Amino acid sequence: MKRQNEHSFNVRGYDRLASFYQPIERCVFGDRLQQARTALLDQLPQWDRMLVLGDGDGRLLHAIVHSVTQSQPSSASRTIVSLDQSSKMLDRQRERLAGHGTNVSIEFIQTDALEYQPPADSFDVIVTPFFLDCFNEAELRKAMRVWVAGLTVGGVWYHVDFVLPDRGWRRFRAKLLLHAMHLFFRVTTGLRNRTLVDVQAIFENLNMHPIAKLDGDRSMITTTIYQGQCLQAQSTRVSLP
Ligand SMILES: C[S@@+](CC[C@H](N)C(=O)[O-])C[C@H]1O[C@@H](n2cnc3c(N)ncnc32)[C@H](O)[C@@H]1O
Numbered sequence: 001m002k003r004q005n006e007h008s009f010n011v012r013g014y015d016r017l018a019s020f021y022q023p024i025e026r027c028v029f030g031d032r033l034q035q036a037r038t039a040l041l042d043q044l045p046q047w048d049r050m051l052v053l054g055d056g057d058g059r060l061l062h063a064i065v066h067s068v069t070q071s072q073p074s075s076a077s078r079t080i081v082s083l084d085q086s087s088k089m090l091d092r093q094r095e096r097l098a099g100h101g102t103n104v105s106i107e108f109i110q111t112d113a114l115e116y117q118p119p120a121d122s123f124d125v126i127v128t129p130f131f132l133d134c135f136n137e138a139e140l141r142k143a144m145r146v147w148v149a150g151l152t153v154g155g156v157w158y159h160v161d162f163v164l165p166d167r168g169w170r171r172f173r174a175k176l177l178l179h180a181m182h183l184f185f186r187v188t189t190g191l192r193n194r195t196l197v198d199v200q201a202i203f204e205n206l207n208m209h210p211i212a213k214l215d216g217d218r219s220m221i222t223t224t225i226y227q228g229q230c231l232q233a234q235s236t237r238v239s240l241p
Helices: 002-017 021-029 032-038 059-071 087-097 137-148 168-189 199-205
Strands: 049-053 078-084 104-110 123-129 151-162 208-216 221-228 236-239
Touching: 002 087, 002 168, 021 032, 032 059, 032 208, 032 221, 049 059, 059 078, 059 087, 059 104, 059 123, 078 087, 087 104, 137 199, 151 168, 151 199, 199 208
Parallel strands: 049 078, 049 123, 078 104, 123 151, 208 236
Antiparallel strands: 151 221, 208 221
């Protein structure tokens, strides 16, 4: 019951934020979050089915559809399942994609991701853009194990999120910004999380390891592609200034 109440407060919060999400983000980060969201799209292996969790107002979804359409306009159709708990966020996704001529078929699911169990071996890519930080460590340990079972053999997980730089003023700056963001989301959506969870450790626990990684915004944001260990390609790591 408590989780249900918290969840509906959280959903209503994101519903209210849906129209303002992009302008607020622009004021604080400019284009840097969108750059991080799309940074490694061109390094994704060939895929047919993709699961996007919590894309919010759909800017990454739009970029993915655009890049697929640009690179292979007449290819066989691909499917994206986009899941979000907020109907208003999903409306924004639909609006963004409306009139975008594409052969990518998109299925929208409105549900609590913590309750979602993808069919086994059904997605080549799972995408989590600034999404895993909505959950605490215990929730992530449980849910990520469930979600990863939806990946096909050789499938990859495309993850974008905030991280704490190791030291120095960058760490100090990141702590301040993250504190302000957690406060903002606590007030608007009831977010309970107050700190970043070490998701890299959870990925390692699932035997998923980085095959490509890009650090941005003074090392405060990381875009990473993870893959199961035995299938790792050669790892690449790039740092933005
Ligand atoms: C912090 S926003 C991130 C939005 C977007 N991915 C971005 O890059 O800015 C989190 C998004 O995840 C959704 N979300 C949060 N908790 C969720 C849950 N338990 N199940 C499904 N969606 C959830 C919210 O509705 C919101 O759209």
